[in-house]
Amino acid sequence: MKIVVAMRQLADLVEELEVNADGTDIDRDFVKFVSNEWDEAALEEALCHKDDGDAEITVVALDEPDVDQTLYTALAKGADRAVKLTGHDPEGWIRTGDRAAILASWLERDDFDLVLTGVQAADDLDGQLAGVLAERLGVRHAAVVVGFHDADSAVQVEQELGGGTVAVSSLELPAVLGIQAARQTPRYASITRIRQAQQTQTIQEVEISAGGSLGGTVRKISPPKKRGGAEMLEGSASEVAERIAELIRSKGLARS
Amino acid sequence: MPVAGKKQLPDVVELESAIVKSPISGREWDVSGSFSRMLNPRVLTDYTYAGFAKIASLTGGESLQNCYGCGKCVPVCPVDLVGEYGPRKIHRRVQTGLDLFKADELWMCTTCANCLRVCPKQVNMVEVMPAVREAAVAAGDIPEELQVVMEKTFRYGNALGENPRKRHAWTKGAGVPVRVLSGDPGPVDVLFYVEDYWSYHPRGQQAAQAFARLLSHAGVDFAILGAEEKTVGDSQRLAGEKGLFEALMEEVVQVLDKYDFRRIVTPDPHGFNALVKEYPKYGHNYEVLHYTQLLAPLVGNLPLTNRIDAKVTFHDPCYLGRHNGEYDAPRTLINAIPGVELIEMGRCKGNSYCCGGGGGGMWLDGFNANHLTERLSERRVREAAETGADILAVCCPYEVSRFEDAAKSTGNERLKVMDISELLDMAIG
Numbered sequence: 066m067k068i069v070v071a072m073r074q075l076a077d078l079v080e081e082l083e084v085n086a087d088g089t090d091i092d093r094d095f096v097k098f099v100s101n102e103w104d105e106a107a108l109e110e111a112l113c114h115k116d117d118g119d120a121e122i123t124v125v126a127l128d129e130p131d132v133d134q135t136l137y138t139a140l141a142k143g144a145d146r147a148v149k150l151t152g153h154d155p156e157g158w159i160r161t162g163d164r165a166a167i168l169a170s171w172l173e174r175d176d177f178d179l180v181l182t183g184v185q186a187a188d189d190l191d192g193q194l195a196g197v198l199a200e201r202l203g204v205r206h207a208a209v210v211v212g213f214h215d216a217d218s219a220v221q222v223e224q225e226l227g228g229g230t231v232a233v234s235s236l237e238l239p240a241v242l243g244i245q246a247a248r249q250t251p252r253y254a255s256i257t258r259i260r261q262a263q264q265t266q267t268i269q270e271v272e273i274s275a276g277g278s279l280g281g282t283v284r285k286i287s288p289p290k291k292r293g294g295a296e297m298l299e300g301s302a303s304e305v306a307e308r309i310a311e312l313i314r315s316k317g318l319a320r321s
Numbered sequence: 322m323p324v325a326g327k328k329q330l331p332d333v334v335e336l337e338s339a340i341v342k343s344p345i346s347g348r349e350w351d352v353s354g355s356f357s358r359m360l361n362p363r364v365l366t367d368y369t370y371a372g373f374a375k376i377a378s379l380t381g382g383e384s385l386q387n388c389y390g391c392g393k394c395v396p397v398c399p400v401d402l403v404g405e406y407g408p409r410k411i412h413r414r415v416q417t418g419l420d421l422f423k424a425d426e427l428w429m430c431t432t433c434a435n436c437l438r439v440c441p442k443q444v445n446m447v448e449v450m451p452a453v454r455e456a457a458v459a460a461g462d463i464p465e466e467l468q469v470v471m472e473k474t475f476r477y478g479n480a481l482g483e484n485p486r487k488r489h490a491w492t493k494g495a496g497v498p499v500r501v502l503s504g505d506p507g508p509v510d511v512l513f514y515v516e517d518y519w520s521y522h523p524r525g526q527q528a529a530q531a532f533a534r535l536l537s538h539a540g541v542d543f544a545i546l547g548a549e550e551k552t553v554g555d556s557q558r559l560a561g562e563k564g565l566f567e568a569l570m571e572e573v574v575q576v577l578d579k580y581d582f583r584r585i586v587t588p589d590p591h592g593f594n595a596l597v598k599e600y601p602k603y604g605h606n607y608e609v610l611h612y613t614q615l616l617a618p619l620v621g622n623l624p625l626t627n628r629i630d631a632k633v634t635f636h637d638p639c640y641l642g643r644h645n646g647e648y649d650a651p652r653t654l655i656n657a658i659p660g661v662e663l664i665e666m667g668r669c670k671g672n673s674y675c676c677g678g679g680g681g682g683m684w685l686d687g688f689n690a691n692h693l694t695e696r697l698s699e700r701r702v703r704e705a706a707e708t709g710a711d712i713l714a715v716c717c718p719y720e721v722s723r724f725e726d727a728a729k730s731t732g733n734e735r736l737k738v739m740d741i742s743e744l745l746d747m748a749i750g
Contacts, residue, residue, distance in 0.1 A: 257564025
């Protein structure tokens, strides 16, 4: 089975994010970028399938800051091929719609059975990428996937629904899956192996001209207003305890 | 039975059934299950050489097979004192079929080198363990706690996963100007290589600030690298990530090459060890001092006029003492403080106990909790408290946090844990 894992880079929250001077994006100058953790789960699930049988894994990502590290790490973990799509502004904010368009125009030329991507990302909390990508490719789609199994020309998919329910359904291939979790925590690629990958393997670069932006225009971006916050209780232990007991009672959490 | 208390029973691998044949009469005895069968000559064909062969094939792994089982290493092993360990036991378990590459025992050695000190056969666990760990890590076998630290170190250049741009945030509280070379790149005498825990840990930052004040008092021309500094990563190397260590070294050397300094001074015995012993193997030679070695000859220039009337005991860091032979400089500094009475612990200098932080132990607290009756740091703090000391003085950035926590968890809050730089700073009038 040919599995394509689409990965994306996000601002690393180790840095405090700031809004840029125009107020239309985060200030990207000093920010480090890391791969989306749900995409890491998608990659892990693909690698588990490769461990189990015969899957061939291609990781694909758009040209974004620090993306090479993500791709080489994926190769070190066991992906067979890494592809970097260029032809856009790598420093800018790539909207999910544009991302789907770029990925779709590459996938249309490439051969695949299954595309996996993270169910969501910090810049795509609605989890639109998998759905929009499937629509553009004209293939089936499932979101919040926590596991899948091969079944000839179809794939059996487990999806997490609300309240702990898991739905099992069958999708005809090819299909796009938004992965919620892999069956195990993402494996470790030792730095030695990542460095070996850097020296012995190459990232294939493909230029995509997807045309102009498809998204709307961002007029203003701002940090959320601070609301509430913690109240520190002062005083002796017994005073504080009394105050806590009072609060618990007043919230109806305990009977007097 | 060690003082520490509970010991796990060892897994004894013996044949379930055994027949002993007399070489004289040819008579055979069935000694299966008999307690006395250990009195017969050991049947060496019970075991294969395969375990040792696999380890000996690794660079650094050759010496484990040299063990002849004298057991001198076991009573001096700091891990054995609080658990079931000791290099001789590891040797025996490999002999009887333990796959060290997959075993939890692989991660418990702190590379403190006390076994090597007493070993008549030069079985060097400081090389054996990192070599086997490296192979295990390459195969993806690494405790999750440690994996996170390796990833953080690779990404941010520090084990704590802190923002690299805030590496010199501590300088704001120093009260003296601290020159950062990227902004002021002229020649400098001392390059103060701050390392991770003095850069980011709140208690480490206090020691870094104290040290900056001491340098300023002693009239030392010094500067730091600030955001350009990355950890040397020696503990990551010993925990099995030689590739990470080498990647860091390339970056460290590239930054060092940009500046004109005479010598490097670091508070971290682990970074010190790598700069002194590992970097030259790759052709990078610098004059490197531990901070106590820089200050010891200058202590006369410090106006140490405030008395500190206290009993002080001192913990020798493994990587300053046993690994690099420096026992005097820290003691010279402690003894220079008026009012201080230095009391040695039973285990000191060459036989100093290990705080548990070396060789990756710093990042395996949860993992080791499954195997040890108490933390090594707790064991050490109890020893320090038993001397009747008021202050436990340290000079390794790992130790203030480790021992402070241990003082709390063992009910010895009365024992203050202070870096020598903080003690000196307090004594300055």
